[in-house]
Amino acid sequence: MTTQDAAAEAAGSGTTTDDGIVVRGVTRAFGAVQALAGVDLEARPGAVTALVGPNGSGKTTLLLVLAGLLTPDGGEVSVAGHDPVTAGPAARARTGWMPDAFGTWDSLTAREVLTTFADAYRLDRAPSRRRIDELLATVHLTEYADRPASVLSRGQKQRLGLARALVHDPQVLLLDEPASGLDPRSRVDLRQLLRRLADEGRTVLVSSHVLTELEEMSDDAVFLSRGRTVVPDTSHGVTSPGDGRRTFHVRALSLPALTAWLDAAGAAWRPDEPWTAPTTGPGGVLVEVNGDEGAAALIRDAVAGGVPLVSAAPAAGALERAYLTLEEERR
Ligand SMILES: Nc1ncnc2c1ncn2[C@@H]1O[C@H](COP(=O)(O)OP(=O)(O)OP(=O)(O)O)[C@@H](O)[C@H]1O
Structure with a gap:
């Protein structure tokens, strides 16, 4: 069975395979603030899932938990078949994470930034060098490959952050406001790239406040409100997320x-x-x-x-x- 077949089967049956994301009752507090108050979510392989919610609803906190960068207080999380807390290295090896602002080391070149991450993932040097060249071309930064990251504009840094998230060819992609700072052409490129990655059978979870943009690229949607998953009122003809x-x-x-x-x-x-x-x-x-x-x-x-x-x-x-x-x- 191909990855696409598995994705289609998972989509058809409504279940998520080990290549997707499953979140059950996840909680996380920061002092008195209950950032996540019981989140349930499924994101299936082969689809782009939109993570939507007002400011402070817990989107970034949830993405950090999924990326293994924040430990939840309770609940269950599975990312590409692994628990990011108890099986951190295995989960991170299959997860690409793009934060809303990608901080680079300004003295390194764009290529060196990606090589550093490839080394951190312990990828073989020769194939990863080829992949880095391909990724730099994909995000239209070939021209900047050997220039210090300090010369990159905000949007160019975002594109480098996207390449960074893809350097180890992850099964699951977590993107927090990936389009922020991107010009219109780059936004179209991003949409097409995420669509292609999903069509290849990957699981893509993307948060954004630009709903028209999310609408164009997403297959499913999960709504967060005050740290909980909520189901919007669909009685006025709004298509239910996840039902195809x-x-x-x-x-x-x-x-x-x-x-x-x-x-x-x-x-x-x-x-x-x-x-x-x-x-x-x-x-x-x-x-x-x-x-x-x-x-x-x-x-x-x-x-x-x-x-x-x-x-x-x-x-x-x-x-x-x-x-x-x-x-x-x-x-
Ligand atoms: N490190 C932290 N310390 C204290 N409170 C935090 C921390 N991180 C998040 N919070 C709080 O948790 C809640 C959820 O924040 P989070 O950043 O997850 O929301 P969000 O949905 O991503 O918001 P936005 O759309 O504005 O990016 C907010 O009330 C926020 O103030």
Whole structure:
């Protein structure tokens, strides 16, 4: 069985294999502040899982626990099949960690920074040298490979931090606000890279406040509020995270033709905005589909059925709407 097969099987069965992340009832306090108050989370291989929550909800604390950099007070954690506390070296060997701000040693070159980490992971020198060259190219820092890290801009340091997280070819990637400081082109590159890593069967857990960006790259979402996992109110049409269903915005030259076809096909749809009067012209609706395959089937069948489709794309804003249903103030 390939990694992808295993990932598909895990996704299909709703269980997480040893290549994913499982968190059960994890707690962690800092003095009187209960940063994690019982977090449950599963992130599956082959998927990008978004970690979403207001300031102070515990995202960084949770990622530090998963990276083995902070010991939880209680609960169970498994990262790529290992407990980061009791099997730290084994867990860290399979985990790539990218903090929200990557501190480098300014006197080292970009290449030396990566070589230092490769050495710390006890990787063989020759293959790791090749891998470091590839990673520097992947994050568009080849030009800076032999220049001191002190000359790197904030965004370039972030990209070096991403390469650092990947240096030992980890199964699980933990990224805390990876896009902060990145320019638009680098953000697109990051999205595509994370998508590719997930498609290769890796487990990617990424926290960000930029929900539109998370929406474009994530398959599942986990919401944190006051140190707990919460399930947002999905009664207003927000796609439930983790169930593989997605909302697509579908537009056609004739709204009546589109809705009549959707009704006949038994598809679940709703207006994309309040309708004040029946329209006979062009328009769009939001349709629930079962993953990308469901979307592809919908588009194919609608076109075959004579619906004059104009566009069909993942609906923006579902994560944001889910987020806004969380009844929590920032702390
Ligand atoms: N080292 C620490 N000492 C004391 N309190 C801490 C420490 N680290 C985190 N906290 C507290 O724990 C809570 C959770 O913080 P955390 O950084 O995990 O939140 P977050 O969701 O990552 O927030 P943000 O979105 O602002 O990055 C906050 O109330 C924070 O003040």
